[in-house]
Amino acid sequence: xxxxxxxxxxxxxxxxxxxxxxxxxxxxxxxxxxxxxxxxxxxxxxxxxxxxxxxxxxxxxxxxxxxxxxxxxxxxxxxxxxxxxxxxxxxxxxxxxxxxxxxxxxxxxxxxxxxxxxxxxxxxxxxxxxxxxxxxxxxxxxxxxxxxxxxxxxxxxxxxxxxxxxxxxxxxxxxxxxxxxxxx
Amino acid sequence: xxxxxxxxxxxxxxxxxxxxxxxxxxxxxxxxxxxxxxxxxxxxxxxxxxxxxxxxxxxxxxxxxxxxxxxxxxxxxxxxxxxxxxxxxxxxxxxxxxxxxxxxxxxxxxxxxxxxxxxxxxxxxxxxxxxxxxxxxxxxxxxxxxxxxxxxxxxxxxxxxxxxxxxxxxxxxxxxxxxxxxxxxxxxxxxxxxxxxxxxxxxxxxxxxxxxxxxxxxxxxxxxxxxxxxxxxxxxxxxxxxxxxxxxxxxxxxxxxxxxxxxxxxxxxxxxxxxxxxxxxxxxxxxxxxxxxxxxxxxxxxxxxxxx
Numbered sequence: 001x002x003x004x005x006x007x008x009x010x011x012x013x014x015x016x017x018x019x020x021x022x023x024x025x026x027x028x029x030x031x032x033x034x035x036x037x038x039x040x041x042x043x044x045x046x047x048x049x050x051x052x053x054x055x056x057x058x059x060x061x062x063x064x065x066x067x068x069x070x071x072x073x074x075x076x077x078x079x080x081x082x083x084x085x086x087x088x089x090x091x092x093x094x095x096x097x098x099x100x101x102x103x104x105x106x107x108x109x110x111x112x113x114x115x116x117x118x119x120x121x122x123x124x125x126x127x128x129x130x131x132x133x134x135x136x137x138x139x140x141x142x143x144x145x146x147x148x149x150x151x152x153x154x155x156x157x158x159x160x161x162x163x164x165x166x167x168x169x170x171x172x173x174x175x176x177x178x179x180x181x182x183x184x
Numbered sequence: 185x186x187x188x189x190x191x192x193x194x195x196x197x198x199x200x201x202x203x204x205x206x207x208x209x210x211x212x213x214x215x216x217x218x219x220x221x222x223x224x225x226x227x228x229x230x231x232x233x234x235x236x237x238x239x240x241x242x243x244x245x246x247x248x249x250x251x252x253x254x255x256x257x258x259x260x261x262x263x264x265x266x267x268x269x270x271x272x273x274x275x276x277x278x279x280x281x282x283x284x285x286x287x288x289x290x291x292x293x294x295x296x297x298x299x300x301x302x303x304x305x306x307x308x309x310x311x312x313x314x315x316x317x318x319x320x321x322x323x324x325x326x327x328x329x330x331x332x333x334x335x336x337x338x339x340x341x342x343x344x345x346x347x348x349x350x351x352x353x354x355x356x357x358x359x360x361x362x363x364x365x366x367x368x369x370x371x372x373x374x375x376x377x378x379x380x381x382x383x384x385x386x387x388x389x390x391x392x393x394x395x396x397x398x399x400x401x402x403x404x405x406x407x408x409x410x411x412x413x414x415x416x417x418x419x420x421x422x423x424x425x426x427x428x429x430x431x432x433x434x435x436x437x438x439x440x441x442x443x444x445x446x447x448x449x450x451x452x453x454x455x456x457x458x459x460x461x462x463x464x465x466x467x468x469x470x471x472x473x474x475x476x477x478x479x480x481x482x483x484x485x486x487x488x489x490x491x492x
Contacts, residue, residue, distance in 0.1 A: 066213075069225035069255075069485075080189070080490025082206075083213045119222040 001172045005150060005158070008169035011131070014147035015044070018129055019051035021145050026096055029056045031124065033095045035063040037113050038084045040102035043164035044131060048100060061095075063088035070112035092121030098145075102160040104130040107141035132171060134158050189490070192311045193483055194300050195320040196361045204366060207482050208330050214481035217254065218474075228257035228488055231288040236303065237314070238264040238275070238294040243449060243473065244314050244324070248291045251480035257488075260287065275299065279306045289488055292316070310487040312480075318354050323483055324448050325358035327476040329366055331468050332403045334475070335444055340367035345397040345439070347429055348407030348456045351378040351418070355448040356407055360388045373397035374407075374429060377418040394429055398439040405446040406431040406457040422455055432458035436466070444468045 006014065026032055029052050036045030042064045049060050066084040068074070074081075099113055110128060117126060129145035134152040150173070152158060157174045161167075190198040217225055233252040237245050245261070252259045262282065279290070279302075289310040292300045297317035304311040315321040333339050344363055350356045350372045363370050364387025372383055372390050384390050391397050398404060409425060419425045431445060445457075445466045453459045462469060 069213075069217075069227040071227075074227050074489055075229065075231050077490060080486070083210050083485075085213070086216065115226070119225070120220060 001174055002156065002178075003173040004170065005132070005173055006148060006169075006171035008163075011147070011169045011171065014131065015047050016051055018145040018147060019048055019055060022048070022098060022127075022129070023052065023055060025127075025144070029058040029060055031095055033061045033063065033090060033092070033097045033123075035065050035088060035097055035099055035117065037099065037101040037109065038064065038066045040160055040162055040165055041065075041100045043162050044102060044129075045098075045100040046164075048098070048129065061090040063090070065099075065113055065116055067109060067112040067116050070116045072108060072112065086116070086120075088117075088120050092117070092123040095123050096125045096127065097123045098127045098129050100129045102131050102162075103158050104128070104133045104141075104143050104146075105136055105158075107137045107139035110141050111139050131160060132158055191487070192300075192304050192313075193322050193487065194304060194311065194313045195322055195358065196325075196365060199365075201365050201367075203486075204326075204329075204362070207326065207486050208333060208479070210485060211326075211330050211475070211478045211482040214254075214485075215475070215478040217481070218478060224254050224256060226256045227485060228252070228255040231488055232258040232260060232286065233289045233291060233484065234260045234262060234282050234287040235291045235314075236262045236279070236282070236293075238292070238299065239315070241293055241315070243476075244293065247473075247476045248312075248314060248323075248480050251477050252291075252484060254477070255481055255484055257288075257484065260285070275302055276306045279303050283307045283309060289484070312483060312487065315354055318352055318357065320358045320361075321354040321448075322358050322362070323476070323480055324355050325362040326483065327472055327479040328355075328359055328405065328446055328448070329362055329368075330479050331446060331472050331475050332368070332444070333366075334471075335468065336402060338367070339363065342368045342402040343371065343400055344368055344403045344405065345371045345373060345394075345401040346405045346407060347373045347394055347397060347431060349378045349409050349418075350374045350383065350407065351380055352410045353407045357383070359405070360385065364388060371397045371401070375419055375425070394435055395438045398435065398443070401439045401443050403444050403446055404431055404436065404439055405448070406451075408448065408450065409452055409456045411452065411455075426455055430454070430456060430458060432461055433464075436461060446472055449473070 034045040036042035052060050064087045066086045068081045068083045127144040130143045131147040133146045134150050155176050157179045159172045161170045187200050249259050291312045291314050292303045293314040294316050297319035299316045300313035346356050360370050370388045447469045
């Protein structure tokens with residue numbers, strides 16, 4: 001590991017701040033919905049929903065989105081990605097949807113998520129919340145809510161670990177070569 | 185996942201149970217897509233699928249073409265009757281021409297067993313067998329398996345009774361190959377003349393007694409009696425056949441109450457299946473048709489995405 005970026009406490013505080021910003025910008029939680037992008041966007045959306053419940057006493061509808069079938073490189077890639085479940089159990093019409101993901105990088109995942117979401121219905125608006133914005137956008141996409149802006153090199157990897165998926169909360173910066181070495 | 189990824193779906197020889205289960209899992213996702221206002225995903229955008237049907241078919245061809253379009257592939261369709269095949273062009277020449285037009289995958293139906301293998305050899309592209317002679321019809325078996333799995337949650341330990349003209353049925357052969365791989369037991373049942381002994385294998389038993397076949401069955405599949413092939417004296421008469429082997433309420437009384445009824449279609453109503461059963465509460469025949477599209481979308485995804 002090259003650097004520890006966020007501890008569990010810092011992550012909690014970042015999410016609390018995002019929850020406040022969501023409420024402020026949308027003037028409350030009415031007509032809001034949170035949709036997490038597989039994989040780590042889902043627990044992050046759940047945590048934000050819990051914070052909104054804590055702050056406003058409202059239950060914001062939650063959904064999960066898998067973007068595999070919307071990837072723009074799908075017919076070219078060598079490995080077949082596993083398709084996970086998309087579940088949006090509410091009507092998107094007249095909802096302001098906050099799309100939640102862990103890391104914003106090239107913007108291609110978000111583009112795919114926007115396409116996938118719009119095929120499910122026509123929300124009143126879509127906003128984007130990410131825990132880490134690491135830069136290097138390849139598309140004109142920016143986040144509305146950012147836990148931490150983290151300038152990175154393309155040769156680096158941001159590892160977000162969450163208690164729900166990885167057993168602990170942390171954000172770490174790694175060198176790509178070290179990650180490959182670890183996986184080999 | 186175990187073993188190399190198969191390039192084609194000609195039969196199930198190269199397909200591990202894990203891969204087959206993954207294909208059926210993904211069919212669940214495809215089925216969700218079909219329930220949405222926009223019944224389309226861009227997964228195969230830019231690719232072209234050719235449905236090459238050297239033998240007549242309506243439902244399988246429409247199902248494949250819709251499946252490909254739902255995945256955003258371009259579809260070029262080819263029917264032998266309206267092509268240069270009727271002028272004497274060989275399969276090889278036809279397929280080589282279509283390959284030169286940059287087709288990315290072929291869906292092939294042919295009256296001759298092994299034709300899909302030939303297309304695979306000549307085209308070098310992924311080929312899906314949509315029925316070759318009496319030999320195989322793998323996507324039909326997959327959609328049958330998927331329909332049963334949706335009903336019961338799993339195929340493990342389920343008993344499937346397949347009744348009728350087994351001899352001429354590529355559907356029966358493909359099911360007898362697939363279902364035991366997925367943990368189900370298959371009983372093939374029909375008059376002795378329509379029940380080739382060489383189909384008995386691990387997980388597959390043969391019987392001429394329909395009541396025996398239906399005992400403890402979770403799913404009962406009636407096969408089309410291929411009347412055009414009955415001149416050879418395989419059965420005494422249609423009436424005799426129907427009396428003994430028609431899947432009707434009387435026969436179904438020998439199956440458990442939870443047993444569902446399947447038919448690969450097209451049906452000869454009141455020959456191999458009674459109208460009452462075909463339209464009754466235990467029938468999943470329309471569900472099979474609907475599931476066919478999702479299963480074919482998943483098949484295209486498996487063969488065209490993530491080539492190794």
